[in-house]
Amino acid sequence: MDQLSVEHLLGIKYLKKEDIELIFKTADHFKEVINRPIKKVPSLRDITIANLFFENSTRTKLSFELAEKRLSADIINFSASQSSVKKGETLIDTVNNILSMKVDIVVMRHPNAGAGVFLSKHVNARIVNAGDGAHEHPTQALLDSYSIREKLGSVKGKKIVIIGDILHSRVALSNIFALQLQGATVKVCGPTTLIPKYITELGVAVETNLKKALQWCDVANVLRVQHERMDIKYFPSIREYTQLFGINKQLLDSLNKKIIIMHPGPINRGVEITSDVADSEQSIILNQVENGVAIRMAAIYLLAQQIKK
Numbered sequence: 144m145d146q147l148s149v150e151h152l153l154g155i156k157y158l159k160k161e162d163i164e165l166i167f168k169t170a171d172h173f174k175e176v177i178n179r180p181i182k183k184v185p186s187l188r189d190i191t192i193a194n195l196f197f198e199n200s201t202r203t204k205l206s207f208e209l210a211e212k213r214l215s216a217d218i219i220n221f222s223a224s225q226s227s228v229k230k231g232e233t234l235i236d237t238v239n240n241i242l243s244m245k246v247d248i249v250v251m252r253h254p255n256a257g258a259g260v261f262l263s264k265h266v267n268a269r270i271v272n273a274g275d276g277a278h279e280h281p282t283q284a285l286l287d288s289y290s291i292r293e294k295l296g297s298v299k300g301k302k303i304v305i306i307g308d309i310l311h312s313r314v315a316l317s318n319i320f321a322l323q324l325q326g327a328t329v330k331v332c333g334p335t336t337l338i339p340k341y342i343t344e345l346g347v348a349v350e351t352n353l354k355k356a357l358q359w360c361d362v363a364n365v366l367r368v369q370h371e372r373m374d375i376k377y378f379p380s381i382r383e384y385t386q387l388f389g390i391n392k393q394l395l396d397s398l399n400k401k402i403i404i405m406h407p408g409p410i411n412r413g414v415e416i417t418s419d420v421a422d423s424e425q426s427i428i429l430n431q432v433e434n435g436v437a438i439r440m441a442a443i444y445l446l447a448q449q450i451k452k
């Protein structure tokens with residue numbers, strides 16, 4: 144396979160195993176490129192990309208921008224807080240206005256689940272979902288799997304536990320789809336109030352005891368509590384959350400093996416993870432960030448290959 148089976152990158156749900164393999168193979172090449180003294184290739188000189196961020200972002204926005212620049216694409220950036228969205232313009236109007244400036248690819252983060260799918264049906268551009276509400280965050284899941292493959296040789300057969308606020312996390316859902324597609328076993332661990340009822344239907348086991356979950360896994364992917372998506376209290380206090388679901392060095396050292404620690408960021412140090420764990424040699428958090436650029440270069444490059452000029 145040398146082409147993606149999809150026209151947009153809306154979610155891992157729509158991908159085949161072969162798509163993920165193709166993205167990884169392409170990312171291997173781009174990872175080599177971004178470690179050269181001249182970290183740039185001319186591949187997308189004829190492509191224009193709009194980065195539309197209707198929700199806050201640090202890592203993902205910078206990572207996409209850098210990936211696009213390394214591919215020599217022309218880029219325009221938009222963030223909702225400084226735009227006419229505040230004046231009542233609809234999503235389709237906003238995007239169509241931007242597209243009339245001859246944009247080929249739209250990278251969009253949006254607070255509503257399904258925003259990317261909706262847009263892909265109404266506008267004439269390739270859409271990359273950079274996170275839609277609590278739904279999917281495909282490039283994050285791809286870079287997470289890519290980082291596991293880099294560290295452990297493959298994803299197949301590995302045991303991964305995703306810890307924390309599964310209910311409100313788009314990273315969790317995309318990771319579950321991606322890891323299972325590649326033959327990994329996935330468990331989730333967190334307060335029962337933050338684990339969706341449907342999770343077992345996805346073939347994911349629930350473990351509420353953090354130590355048991357860590358003892359079982361090869362990799363722990365630790366998530367932030369998404370307070371901004373909560374309208375009620377899901378657990379009594381942050382202090383109790385940390386006591387039951389926070390990872391500290393003492394807990395990590397009490398396991399009879401060395402597991403790998405991941406986190407998509409932003410980290411709440413001292414809540415879901417202590418600094419000495421986040422910064423330990425078992426943590427691959429900064430490798431994830433580095434790999435994010437190569438993965439986003441690969442995804443955008445492959446989508447751009449399908450655009451007929």
Ligand code: NCD
Binds near residue numbers: 313369407
């Ligand atoms: C995540 C997100 O925005 O979904 N972060 C990211 O993209 N690196 C997770 C989070 O906000 O906790």
